[in-house]
Amino acid sequence: MSEHIHVPIRAKKRMKEIMTHYFLEAFDARNQGKKVAWITSGGPVEPLLAMDIIPIYPENHGAMIGAAKMGEEMCRAAEEMGYCGDLCSYALSDIACSRGKQGPIGMLPPPDMLICCNNICSTVVKWYEIQARYFKVPLFVLDCPMNHEGFSPVVEAYIERQFEEFFHFLSQICGRPFSRERLEEVGRLSYKAQLLWQRVLDTTTHSPAPMSAFDAFFHLALIVTLRGREVCVEYYSELLQEMEERIEKGICAVPGERFRLLWDNLPIWYNTRWLSEEFARYGATLVADTYTSAWCSTLSYIDPSDFSSSLARAYGRIYLNLGIDMMAEQVVDMIRRYNVDGLVMHSNRSCKPYSFGQYYIQDVVKEKTGIGVLILESDMLDQRNFTEAQIQSRIGAFMELLEQQKQKRST
Amino acid sequence: MRKEIFEHLRWVIENREEYIHRWRRRTHRPVVAYTCSYVPEELIWAQGSLGIRLFPVPPPTYRADGLLQPYCCLCGKGILEVLLRGGMDIDGVIFSNTCDTMQRISDLYRVSCKNGPWCRDLMVPCRVEGEVPLSYFTQVLTESFELEEDALYEALSLYNRSRELIREINNRRIQGTLEISAYEMHLLYISGMTMAPDEWVEILEEIRGMPGGGKRARQGPGIIVVGSIYLCPHLAVMAEDAGAQVLYMDLCSGMRPYERRVELEGEPVEEIARSLLGRAICAAKYRNIQGRIAHIKRICKDLSPDGVVFLLPKFCDPHCFDYPDLALGLEGLPVLLLEVEDPWRFSAQHRTRLEAFIEML
Numbered sequence: 193m194s195e196h197i198h199v200p201i202r203a204k205k206r207m208k209e210i211m212t213h214y215f216l217e218a219f220d221a222r223n224q225g226k227k228v229a230w231i232t233s234g235g236p237v238e239p240l241l242a243m244d245i246i247p248i249y250p251e252n253h254g255a256m257i258g259a260a261k262m263g264e265e266m267c268r269a270a271e272e273m274g275y276c277g278d279l280c281s282y283a284l285s286d287i288a289c290s291r292g293k294q295g296p297i298g299m300l301p302p303p304d305m306l307i308c309c310n311n312i313c314s315t316v317v318k319w320y321e322i323q324a325r326y327f328k329v330p331l332f333v334l335d336c337p338m339n340h341e342g343f344s345p346v347v348e349a350y351i352e353r354q355f356e357e358f359f360h361f362l363s364q365i366c367g368r369p370f371s372r373e374r375l376e377e378v379g380r381l382s383y384k385a386q387l388l389w390q391r392v393l394d395t396t397t398h399s400p401a402p403m404s405a406f407d408a409f410f411h412l413a414l415i416v417t418l419r420g421r422e423v424c425v426e427y428y429s430e431l432l433q434e435m436e437e438r439i440e441k442g443i444c445a446v447p448g449e450r451f452r453l454l455w456d457n458l459p460i461w462y463n464t465r466w467l468s469e470e471f472a473r474y475g476a477t478l479v480a481d482t483y484t485s486a487w488c489s490t491l492s493y494i495d496p497s498d499f500s501s502s503l504a505r506a507y508g509r510i511y512l513n514l515g516i517d518m519m520a521e522q523v524v525d526m527i528r529r530y531n532v533d534g535l536v537m538h539s540n541r542s543c544k545p546y547s548f549g550q551y552y553i554q555d556v557v558k559e560k561t562g563i564g565v566l567i568l569e570s571d572m573l574d575q576r577n578f579t580e581a582q583i584q585s586r587i588g589a590f591m592e593l594l595e596q597q598k599q600k601r602s603t
Numbered sequence: 604m605r606k607e608i609f610e611h612l613r614w615v616i617e618n619r620e621e622y623i624h625r626w627r628r629r630t631h632r633p634v635v636a637y638t639c640s641y642v643p644e645e646l647i648w649a650q651g652s653l654g655i656r657l658f659p660v661p662p663p664t665y666r667a668d669g670l671l672q673p674y675c676c677l678c679g680k681g682i683l684e685v686l687l688r689g690g691m692d693i694d695g696v697i698f699s700n701t702c703d704t705m706q707r708i709s710d711l712y713r714v715s716c717k718n719g720p721w722c723r724d725l726m727v728p729c730r731v732e733g734e735v736p737l738s739y740f741t742q743v744l745t746e747s748f749e750l751e752e753d754a755l756y757e758a759l760s761l762y763n764r765s766r767e768l769i770r771e772i773n774n775r776r777i778q779g780t781l782e783i784s785a786y787e788m789h790l791l792y793i794s795g796m797t798m799a800p801d802e803w804v805e806i807l808e809e810i811r812g813m814p815g816g817g818k819r820a821r822q823g824p825g826i827i828v829v830g831s832i833y834l835c836p837h838l839a840v841m842a843e844d845a846g847a848q849v850l851y852m853d854l855c856s857g858m859r860p861y862e863r864r865v866e867l868e869g870e871p872v873e874e875i876a877r878s879l880l881g882r883a884i885c886a887a888k889y890r891n892i893q894g895r896i897a898h899i900k901r902i903c904k905d906l907s908p909d910g911v912v913f914l915l916p917k918f919c920d921p922h923c924f925d926y927p928d929l930a931l932g933l934e935g936l937p938v939l940l941l942e943v944e945d946p947w948r949f950s951a952q953h954r955t956r957l958e959a960f961i962e963m964l
């Protein structure tokens with residue numbers, strides 16, 4: 193097969209089926225006698241699955257709202273309730289949707305409990321507080337202090353003790369003892385799925401890349417929502433196999449790949465296709481990103497034979513919970529690993545912990561790798577913060593720069 | 604006498620750097636700046652240093668603008684700016700684990716000013732209720748400060764006394780038995796975050812001893828002010844000029860940091876941790892789902908204000924998230940929302956709105 197023909201990824205269809213089934217199960221939870229927990233994207237889902245609780249991710253729903261181009265409408269609705277438009281657009285759209293504003297799948301199944309882990313940001317604590325008051329359900333906050341310069345034993349012990357509280361909280365709500373045996377089973381599956389996800393992402397170290405970060409944004413949904421379930425392992429095994437086949441057959445994400453780029457920060461959900469096509473016009477593939485890789489970034493801290501004792505180490509040290517110098521190191525590592533020509537940073541108005549520090553990371557990347565860096569200011573959900581013409585012209589100028597760098601290198 | 608005291612406080616606030624410099628020259632002791640009122644100033648004092656609250660400088664913030672996006676609050680930018688300028692005569696900076704912005708400001712200072720004053724992150728828990736956060740925070744404090752018992756007890760007593768005094772002064776002012784304006788209270792709040800505690804306690808004792816006259820009824824409608832760091836005295840002055848009485852300032856630069864006491868009976872570091880976690884809650888902390896709402900409602904119940912003024916700092920996520928439910932939670936009490944971009948500024952538009960609000964009460 194020629195690499196100049198665009199071939200869609202087959203697994204996409206299967207992913208849609210799994211996600212549909214997952215939401216149907218969640219909507220039917222009450223009839224099945226199951227409980228529903230809303231949980232933050234960096235939160236520990238495995239203990240929920242061990243208790244047969246259905247996890248729902250409002251952030252995942254936020255991405256769906258964004259992809260359906262409903263973000264602006266949702267944010268406006270939240271602003272009418274008194275929320276400031278500068279707040280996180282995931283939070284605003286979730287608040288609006290909970291109060292009756294219909295999203296792409298209507299409204300989320302109502303929660304029996306809320307689980308909030310601040311390892312991704314402090315915003316989630318405020319957001320979940322508001323939702324807990326609204327739904328009148330218990331909220332558990334797992335506090336993971338930021339690791340500015342390393343992970344201290346005191347912090348590890350603090351998180352470990354909170355996990356014990358978390359197990360107790362779940363046990364009280366479910367009215368039965370917490371099952372550590374079941375947690376170990378779920379943990380093994382979760383670890384396996386994360387390993388597979390890492391291998392899927394690593395297939396793009398091959399040039400030309402069989403998939404792009406835009407594909408990864410889509411295929412990410414399962415590792416976020418269903419890691420710890422067999423179906424997740426099966427799905428990523430299939431996806432990995434498909435990627436390997438694509439490499440073998442020379443099928444790539446962007447026909448005639450000339451430039452390999454790294455994406456930083458959350459996607460601009462309402463314009464992923466537009467951005468993908470815009471970069472593809474220059475033969476550029478976004479081969480990797482710092483966002484989707486976050487769901488396998490702590491693999492080295494997990495002991496699959498003793499999962500529960502790894503929880504604090506793994507959940508306490510995810511990418512966004514690190515100091516910016518450690519984040520910069522990881523970005524530089526990715527640039528080298530994926531053999532990247534340029535870095536595209538989304539300065540995301542909704543996500544301060546991800547965005548503040550980007551100017552520093554940009555400097556480190558330039559100094560250590562010499563590659564070009566493009567910063568696009570926008571918002572992951574709210575279209576009002578996306579100026580198409582300006583972004584188009586910035587991408588054009590950036591690609592010209594990369595072209596010049598490429599020519600310089602070849603002479 | 605009274606005039607001299609408040610003139611001196613005004614001088615301290617307007618010449619913070621000079622005050623710090625003189626104190627250092629006089630005592631030959633280090634000065635440590637801290638960014639958040641969850642940092643225990645008594646432990647800094649017990650170590651032989653003066654702890655001063657780091658305030659943001661007003662715009663322009665050219666140096667910080669080069670490191671931070673336009674959607675960063677001016678409080679964060681102003682704090683980074685003052686550190687990057689490097690003019691303060693300080694030995695070190697303690698950052699505290701508060702909002703997302705401050706966490707990144709800490710990172711940016713650490714990576715940008717390697718030759719400047721030392722910096723350290725005090726990882727205050729986000730959760731402030733329960734035995735687990737208390738035990739964690741006690742350990743953090745124990746590891747962060749090297750202390751001698753005598754110095755520790757002396758510092759605890761001194762800071763306890765200073766907080767008792769300012770609470771008493773504020774209470775007597777509200778009751779009408781001590782004549783202190785809201786502007787003068789503002790001077791007290793801010794100077795207390797700058798001056799050496801021994802000197803400040805002396806001043807507070809003098810103010811406390813001032814003749815109060817008989818008990819007076821409340822003059823005009825009473826308001827309380829709710830927000831984060833706000834350093835401009837004009838709000839208080841204008842509110843009183845418009846005929847209102849500012850009953851309470853639940854600000855990080857107001858009464859909030861002073862609303863705690865350390866028990867001297869128990870294990871001292873644990874008692875400090877308990878006192879900080881149990882104090883008037885900040886919007887960036889989590890106690891329970893009613894945290895800030897319960898706190899503001901309690902103030903309203905105690906003081907029966909006629910209205911509440913919310914100072915909402917632009918791009919301040921914790922306070923912006925709290926506002927809608929807080930306003931609703933006040934159950935019909937008139938509310939004025941003023942969005943504040945620069946914590947040093949009170950605009951003409953703010954003044955007009957405040958005056959209209961007070962007239963309406």
